[in-house]
Amino acid sequence: MTRLATSDRIRSAGPLAMRPQQRADYLLRRLTELYPNPPVPLDHKDPYTLLIAVLLSAQCTDVRVNQVTPALFALADNPHAMMQVPVEDIRAIIRPCGLSPRKSAAISELSRILVANHGGQVPADFAPLEALPCVGHKTASVVMAQAFGVPAFPVDTHIHRLATRWHLTTGKNVVQTERDLKKWFPRESWNRLHLQIIYYGREHCSARGCDGKSCLLCRELLD
Ligand code: SF4
Numbered sequence: 576m577t578r579l580a581t582s583d584r585i586r587s588a589g590p591l592a593m594r595p596q597q598r599a600d601y602l603l604r605r606l607t608e609l610y611p612n613p614p615v616p617l618d619h620k621d622p623y624t625l626l627i628a629v630l631l632s633a634q635c636t637d638v639r640v641n642q643v644t645p646a647l648f649a650l651a652d653n654p655h656a657m658m659q660v661p662v663e664d665i666r667a668i669i670r671p672c673g674l675s676p677r678k679s680a681a682i683s684e685l686s687r688i689l690v691a692n693h694g695g696q697v698p699a700d701f702a703p704l705e706a707l708p709c710v711g712h713k714t715a716s717v718v719m720a721q722a723f724g725v726p727a728f729p730v731d732t733h734i735h736r737l738a739t740r741w742h743l744t745t746g747k748n749v750v751q752t753e754r755d756l757k758k759w760f761p762r763e764s765w766n767r768l769h770l771q772i773i774y775y776g777r778e779h780c781s782a783r784g785c786d787g788k789s790c791l792l793c794r795e796l797l798d
Pocket residue numbers: 736737740776779780781782785786787788789790791793794
């Protein structure tokens with residue numbers, strides 16, 4: 576009897592015949608083949624500079640953030656220094672990232688809070704992180720994963736779309752998608768897998784005209 580390759584077995588089985596766990600195991604292996612060591616895309620040197628970079632990345636590309644942060648961090652690269660910079664000066668530097676009135680106010684205020692309440696350090700815990708201005712669960716998850724190495728699964732639009740296409744979630748929102756992904760993938764894979772899916776989505780995903788099977792892994796899984 577001819578032994579089928581995994582991708583052929585998956586194709587012949589069809590997406591609905593496969594258990595989600597099989598799909599997840601297959602994806603983890605393939606994504607690790609495609610992106611063995613995915614780098615953190617936002618330039619930073621410590622938890623504080625990562626937190627600021629992630630905050631700036633809301634509705635902005637990582638490339639643009641990396642163009643802006645050198646000038647900002649030359650001015651102030653820690654909460655003590657940043658809280659003394661006039662908000663207008665922060666705003667002028669970060670303007671290319673968009674939403675600059677809100678983001679500059681948040682950078683100034685969260686720096687003040689870090690000094691007042693956390694000894695000038697970024698807390699390595701979800702609750703105090705999410706209590707900071709402009710820091711939601713996704714931003715806190717990125718900081719926990721990439722600055723502190725705590726397993727987390729930040730879900731952005733690429734990850735949400737792909738998890739849905741790969742039939743790993745029926746989530747109508749990122750909260751449910753995060754819960755489902757954590758269920759299918761081993762905890763020790765979460766931090767790297769989050770980056771691997773982001774890189775895959777950036778390379779292959781197009782919001783326009785997606786039929787769910789026109790790109791590499793979608794085709795392997797869903798044909
Ligand atoms: S088929 Fe392409 S565009 Fe659609 S979800 Fe898959 S990778 Fe993204």
